[in-house]
Amino acid sequence: MTEHSHSSSHLRRRPKQQRGKERVEKILDAAAAIFDEVGYDAATTHQIADKAETAVGSLYQFFPHKAAIFNAMELRHVERAKVFWAQITTPEVVQLPLRQMIQVLMRSVSELFEHPVSRIVFIQFYTAREIFQSIDEGMTQEAINVLASILEQRNSHLGKDKASLIAEVCVHGTNAIILAALRNPDIQHRQRMTEQMEDLMVSYLEPHIGDHLVENVMKVMKCPHCRSRQISKNGSRRGKQCYLCKDCGKQFVESVMLKATQDTLQ
Template structure:
């Protein structure tokens, strides 16, 4: 669902002319990377120039050159930033706890986390450019897709250990490739609302596809977690009874609903 390189030491491979030591310098580098992401998104990598990036960052071209010798070095730093964020995302996933959730909620948590990752301009542009212009990449390659598949396979294996190894690998491969294709279409769509609708369909697609293999009926130890029918939040409070059924109030969206 997300992608990362095999670089073992990301910070060491960034082609910075000068490593920023003070916080102000680090913030300037991040500002340059965000500006570069905007420029690459607007005009493409080939048409982009360091002068355009410096102007978008609101900094002098000389300040940019203090850190980066050319736009290739800037893009490589963007690759590294994206890789670091994906690795951080993976490290924060508590797989044993995640797989105990009902299937739809498990997928919802994963999809929302990935969507949050791509709200960051650098990660969004790096992901899109990997499919549009793979030749400009220096530290990310096809191995990152294999890492994503292995991550998803691990989740499926934990959720249903009875699945044959070849099957959970195949399921994971289909999930990663199909979700990446939808994410790419969503990120390239200029309409924010349609982009959101596309992203939301990943949840429906994956739930339907995975239900026969890792659905709730196959797990005897899945926790019964009540979710809001309107926003899928689990931050609920009991709110009396209606016709003999428990009512709940969602603390996030404020709507009420009856237990299904």
């Protein structure tokens, strides 16, 4: 990273008042529209200011140059992506039937990229990566890690390496489809591509985390405290699956639960 790109990673002046924050968001949305229309290289701060319906001097109060505007867009996208990841990793989502879980994922992806800033940042990452200052391949790896965690929660017998490999295929595959969809101006065609992506994900993941696998495992599992079979997955801790008993309300890790189940079967 050059000295120039490092210095541009911060706002010249951070807005404290709500009106100033709204002006910054309006500038970022306007920049997304201009970058989409003419491309990053051809875009100017004057065009962005005009689109945001603000004076260019007002724009310079917050951003010293175009690179700083784009970097702020990067950071906004990262914030939204982290919210997206948090939403899809809740036990309520992870424990849904496979088709419903994928539908929630796809709906959340669509909502994420409905925002112009996230849409343009995603497209630019695959078409003009040299302009990026904050986002790199590490963000893709985070997405892979998040999905791998979901896979392990649904089927703890996958193992970390297998779950990571499956997640890597899913993330890179869906990113390619999302990129093609976002670059297509036909909104209806985008929707059709999203629907096909849902079918693709379900077909690929069904052998690994299909409902029959999850149901078969859960049927023989018992709470080590009250022997109830009414248990549900409840996140993970130190690489081990955690469970919650719906009857007694106690939590326990996979190793404790498996020992109790084996004792019962014996």
